[in-house]
Amino acid sequence: MRYNSLTRRRFLVAAVTFSGVATGATLLGASRAWAQGSAGPDAAMTRLARLMFPHDGVPNEVYADILDDALGATAADGAFADTLDAAAAALPADFTALDEAAQVEALRAVQEEAFFGGILFAVRLRLYNHPAVWAVLNYEGPSWQRGGYLNRGAGEIDWLPEAD
């Protein structure tokens, strides 16, 4: 229930700030206003998203931003908010206080649940299409503006065995 009520209140802000791929700290800060001072489930859900796809080079704001976007995308029927509510209800009350191994253990216990798959799908789709994550993957994204890769590494490979 908590996510449902939160969603409706903050949806307008989230929808505006995630309209593009902008990931500036200012925009993120604005869209994350809801989370400040609510260290409970919001922090837990952000942590959950990170544990699913833990990239140390990706800041927490990106994971939170992605949850925001998923909430905004289903704001009309509150579907993703319901999913987060189910997750929050299923995780231990002290989830955020646990160490990583214990947190992963808690997730393994619920990984067959529908909410887990729902969050996994929603986060994965957005995370790996996020320019802030591409840098961590050593992926440069759109290339035509720079003349493709013809003169920027195309065909280069240095570890293959010589042909027999």
Add this chain to the structure above:
Amino acid sequence: MATQYAMNDGSVVVVIGSGAGGGTLSNELAQKGIDVVCLEAGGRLRFEDIENDPGLMHGRMGWNDERIGAPVWLCKTVGGTTVRWTAITPRFQAHEFRARSTYGALDGTTLIDWPLTLDELEPYYDRAEAKIGITGTHEMPPSFESANYKVLKAGGQKLGYREITSTRTAINSIAYDGRPACQQIGFCMSGCRIGAKWSTLYTEVPKAEATGHFELRTGAMVVKINHDDTGKVTGVVYRDAGGNLREQKARAVAVAGNVIETTRLLLNSATARFPEGLANSSGHLGRNYMRHVTSLVYARMPGEVHFERGPRQAGLIMDERFHTPQRGFAGGYYLEAASTSPDDLSGAIAGWGREYADHMEHYSHMAGIFVTGEDPPQATNRIVLHPEKTDQYGLPVPVLEYAMHENSLAMQRHANERSEALYGSLGGKLLAKTDGVGVACHNMGVARMSDDPADGVTNRWGQTHDIPNLFVSDGSVFTSSAAANPTLTIVSLAIRQADHIAERMSRREL
């Protein structure tokens, strides 16, 4: 001033669709001085509309109307799926035109032989390859060797494969036909921003327009083909960009809407005279739907590959294309170098957590293969109309019913094992493969060519058995799928069909 034809001008040939089949047929007819009206449901992209953004471009050019069943990748845009395709273009092999004779009946399939042979199609393959500019044919040099291809080649050599080639690709390796050489941009499936990849959008369509014998109407969704009391088609009804129903008269109609939409249109055009749909006296319309045996294989290699730095596909291993029953299945397949973006890759790899994230952080180490192999026809694999649901045009929603034949499953297992062995020979670890029906596919069948009108919908020219001035001009006419990617054969058949239509017209038979 662009050519315009009157709606009541019944002297024109109406071509429905502007992709590999419809775009090519239109231009070939217009070059002969035959007047053509091409009706395209989608809009017309300019190069500046094409961005390196798969999600954005899916919205701009994808066919996103409601459809039920297995996923397909149709395009609603001028150029059709030639805007999105990955441009691998092997020819069919001689035995693949004699599928039934070569493979036997194969339980559960409806295999028959094609009513034409490789010998007959070869001159048209030659013309298609020259038109398109296929690497390794005519004056077009082999494709640039991407790192992903080099991995495929090195692993293939370890396995003893001998026919490993960076040819057979419809992407310019040198400037050709007013289009530049490939710059290794890597977003082929979002449309080629520079036009190095062949698409009818910027080849056949503008060439047809330049003849003065061609009019393209965009945003024109054909809803019905009309016929007269003698059973000949007389014109087509379409909803124009403003939503108004219009009728264009025609002396002949060629349908090239890609398998699903071609089926839907012919079924929707049913009348008292043709109660099961136009040209469906055989009952085969919509049946024998084939998708190819496919698999997307990704492996993590011991060093960097950066497979995004090059075309989505370039280069292939051809050794497995033969019919070698000792492998445990009929027909053959190709192993084709393939790459993808991080978001797409993330959906292919299963799991979550630290190990998963570590794989993704080694995106630059990935190598990939797309398997394409022969998929036999089955009567139960078919496209039908939903009994109640309709789309925004008021047309019944298409339903795809498809299950893989055991022959296809055996071939897929074999191809996956070979792919894993190939990467394993270089120290790579397989992370993803397709088991069963995949998202990647080629649409074929549903209005297949046959000599006997009881066995199929069209004859050896793609002319329907039932209606002499109604033609099918896309992959729907494939009698069997063969192993090869279908577009080169669609283009070759369209060139051949244009010659046939022109000849029939000159004899006043159309």
